Amino acid sequence: MTAETLSIDTLVIGAGQAGVAMSEHLSKLGVPHLVLERDRIAERWRTCRWDSLVANGPAWHDRFPGMEFEGLDPDAFAPKDQVADYFETYARKFDAPIRTGVEVTGVARRTGRPGFTVETSDGTIEAGRVVVATGPFQRPVIPPIAPRDPHLTQLHSADYRNPAQLPEGAVLVVGAGSSGVQIADELQRAGRKVYLSVGAHDRPPRAYRNRDFCWWLGVLGEWDKEVVTPGREHVTIAVSGAYGGQTIDFRRLAHQGMTLVGVTRSFERGVVTFERDLADNLKRGDDNLMALLDAADAYVARTGIDLPEDPQARVIPPDPECVTHPLAELDLAQAGVNTIIWATGYALDFGWLHVNAFDDNGKPQHQRGVSKEPGLYFLGLPWLSRRASSFIWGVWHDAKHIADHIVTQRKYLAYRDASQRQQDARRPQGADAPSTAHDESRARKVNELGVN
Incomplete structure (x- = not known):
């Protein structure tokens, strides 16, 4: 690609679930x-997640329509x-024209x-259209309140x-969405003392009836909701498929030895302070x-x-001590906390997109993924067209649109008016030979890249 500029009709950036779905429909x-x-294809699943992570949805649901998971129970x-x-x-399966390592x-x-x-790490490409399929997990965010303490391991x-x-000792996990609660649970099962900072969240049942x-x-009809409820744009969801799948129950975790605390507010001289909102946050989840x-x-x-009743799903355990008498602060050294894990989400990072496609806050402006910048598209973002947009099966349907x-x-760009068609009809045979030669040269170059 470095010897000559490659021209391509449509360039898709990213080969995760969004890029693969996009390629299938274009093909x-x-x-x-x-x-x-x-x-590599789906690299974020391989190296940007913890070892024991499983999909948060069952195999029958978290997949593309055209293929099931081989050798895996659908549930x-x-x-x-x-x-x-x-x-x-x-x-x-469809010989996707994917080039990795670029x-x-x-x-x-x-x-x-x-x-x-x-511009790429391997040369320049001219593209008629560009689909940005880089997904929502682009830049890990650690809030500015993180302490600058060389004695603490923070990640x-x-x-x-x-x-x-992790080094020996207790762990403070900040953030209790799906990632935070699963990591905290794993650490507690491994014998660690765990403090879990719990903010506002949704807490659906893993299964019901x-x-x-x-x-x-x-x-x-929740997956197909097209508009997020105002004020709930960034509410985390506490759900897990770990250990066969079970409803997240913060009180149960506390009764098993985990210490729940409110939202982490600040750090000063080795002491972390928490908001007094733990009970309210748990009630909101309930x-x-x-x-x-x-x-x-x-x-x-x-x-x-005909579905059986499930009264057990409505049972809420009694409040543990850490909820009835919540910690307002914690001396990290005295508590033996040597590690802080920030399960605080991700930010979008489109600094490499030098186009007129964003609002004043840097948020992509689009309608169902069709950007305000003609020829540019976004795919895989939360609520791109509906609630399911950033999930595996949802991104497949957005890619089709x-x-x-x-x-x-x-089709519009290929249109030729009547006069142009008449000129084409009068063109002597062989008059398009130069164009054909160019096309053959381009085809050879494209084949070298493994593009169909």
């Missing part, structure tokens, strides 16, 4: 394209490496003509692998749980579907 529609991935939760293998196998460093609008100039959940990785919560969100159970019961009553849009735009 089916006959759109020439190339997918660039800076690492089981796929281990992370099996998820990565799934996407690699899926890409091979990082995109810049994308800019071409001057005076359609398309984009894309983001993206860098956590297993308990043996013999149906996984993914099923309930489907039949209740309310979310009960609301979903109520909606499920109403669905059963309305439809007459974007692929259809690309095909429509290609």
Whole structure:
């Protein structure tokens, strides 16, 4: 790619679940394209997650429509490496034109003509369209309150692998969404003393009345909700498929020895202070749980579907000591805390996109992934078109919409008016030989890249 600038109709950036889904739809529609991935296919699943991670949804749900997980019970939760293998196998199934080990460093609008100039670690590409399929987990965020203490080991959940990785001693886990609570649970099972900082969250049942919560969100229309409820844009969800899948119950974890604390507020001279909001945050999670159970019961009553009652799902354990008498502060040294794990999420990072596609806060402006910048698309972002957009099966459906849009735009650009068609008809035979030669040269170059 370095010897000559490559031209391609559509360039897809990223070969995770979004990029693979995009490539499948473009391939089916006959759109020439190339997918660039800076690492390996589905690399984030392999190396940016902890060792024991499994998918948060069952195998029958967290997959693409065209292929099941081989050798896995549909109700089981796929281990992370099996998820990565799934996407690699899926890409091979339709011979996806993916090139790995190439990082995109810049994308800019071409001057005076359609398309984009894309700078990569392996040369320049001219692309008619660009699909940004880099997903939502781009830049791990550690808040500025993190203490500057060389005696403390601090890492983001993206860098956590297993308990043996950490120095001896207690651990403070900040953030109680799916990542934080699963890591805290694993550390406690490994014999560590764990303090878990719990903020506002949703706490759905893992299963209710013999149906996984993914099923309930489907039949209740929650996956297809197109607008997030105001004020709930960044609420974390505490759900897990670990250990066969079970409902997250913070009080149960506390009764087993974990210490729950409120939102982490500040650090000063080795002492961390917490907000006095733990009980309120737990109640909010309880309310979310009960609301979903109520909606499920109403669905059963309305439809007459035969599902067994599940009264145990509504049992809330008594408040443990750490909830009735919450810690306002904690001296880390006295408590033996040598490690802080920041399960505090990710930020988008589009600094390499030099295009007019963002609002004043740097947020992508788009409609169902179709950017305000003509020819540029976003895929895999939360709430791209609906609640399911950043999940495996949801991104597949969003990719189909974007692929259809690309095909429509290609048809418009391919239009020739009546006078141009008459000129083409009068052109002597062989007059297009130079163009054909150019096309053959380009085809050879594209084949060298493994592009179909």
